[in-house]
Amino acid sequence: MTSFVLQTREISVSHTAENLSEVLNCAIKGWGLIKDGLKPNITTNNAANIVNAVCKSILVHVRCMAHTLNLATQKGMKVEGISEILRKIRRIVGFFHRSSTAAALLKSNQIGLNIPVPKHKLIQVVETRWNSSFDMLKRILEQKHVLSPFKTATEALSGERYPTVSLIFSMKMTLLTHFKPALSDSDMVKQMKEVMHADLSTRYNGQETEQFLLEASILDPRFKLVPHASEEQKAKAYGSFRDQMLSILQTKTEVI
Incomplete structure (x- = not known):
């Protein structure tokens, strides 16, 4: 199938149905496309102005099926x-x-x-x-x-109505467990898990950072048992809480 462009014309006036209809009629007559009384067909989208313009012209209108399908599916x-x-x-x-x-x-x-x-x-x-x-x-x-x-x-860590820092420690441990390959995994899934596990394992590993995130989890009622933390980690966190509380009490006593 070969397509030919017969005319390209700038329309500087308002794109009303009347103006578009006049342009279409002039183009058809100028190229002598009306033969033996037969009107040529025109295909357009479903925009109201062009639909009305064709109705006012000497053309037979066949609306674009692709655009019609688009309108139907958009509604769906x-x-x-x-x-x-x-x-x-x-x-x-x-x-x-x-x-x-x-x-x-x-x-x-x-x-x-x-x-x-x-x-x-x-x-x-x-x-x-x-x-x-x-x-x-x-x-x-x-x-x-x-x-x-x-x-x-991502959804859990994107919350705006609750603190999210307390999620990080447990979330990381949960994801690391999830990313351990299972016997039923395909080679592709195993590879994916290994890549993600390796990357996530390197995050939040600084001693101070890890301690801060663990303490934040313990202070959150949802994660206070922190099942992913070792007994040694928990003991260290509770010891830190004790030391901080004693320091606060001592400061208050000195002020009094």
């Missing part, structure tokens, strides 16, 4: 539940597009899983094209083995 995607899922996925994709650090981490995990990075970047939706929503969903599913381990931790 606004159904309660579906729209919420798409909104959350757009936020995830948008996060990786905005954050160079997150994008680099994703790329590293993709390489570790032998996923071709250039061909498998996360796709952001284009509101005017329904198929971009499909492509976005398809691509996010390809990446689910890379992204899902971070979901729970």
Whole structure:
């Protein structure tokens, strides 16, 4: 199939139906496209001004099926539940597009899983094209083995109505346990877990930092038992609390 461009014309006046209709009629007559009384067909999108313009012209209107499908599917995607899922996925994709650090981490995990990075970047939706929503969903599913381990931790650590520092120690230990390969894991999943375990193991390892995070967890009623901490670590933390309390009491006594 070969396509030809017969005319390209700037329309400087307002794009009303009347003005567009006049431009269309002039183009058709100028190129002598009306033969034997037969009106040529025209395909446009469903915008109201162009639809009305064609109705006022000498053309036969065949609306673009792709655009029609887009409008139908866009309405379908606004159904309660579906729209919420798409909104959350757009936020995830948008996060990786905005954050160079997150994008680099994703790329590293993709390489570790032998996923071709250039061909498998996360796709952001284009509101005017329904198929971009499909492509976005398809691509996010390809990446689910890379992204899902971070979901729970990210949601918990992104809270704004509760302190999150007390989550870090237990969250790290839980994730390290989760990332230990299981016998039932495929080679790809094992490799993914090993890469994530190795990376996470190097985080928050400073003695002071680790002690601070452990104490924060113990002071949080949700994690006060800190099952992931050793008895030695707990004893050290409780000793630190005792010393700090004695220091506070001593200071108050001296002031009195």
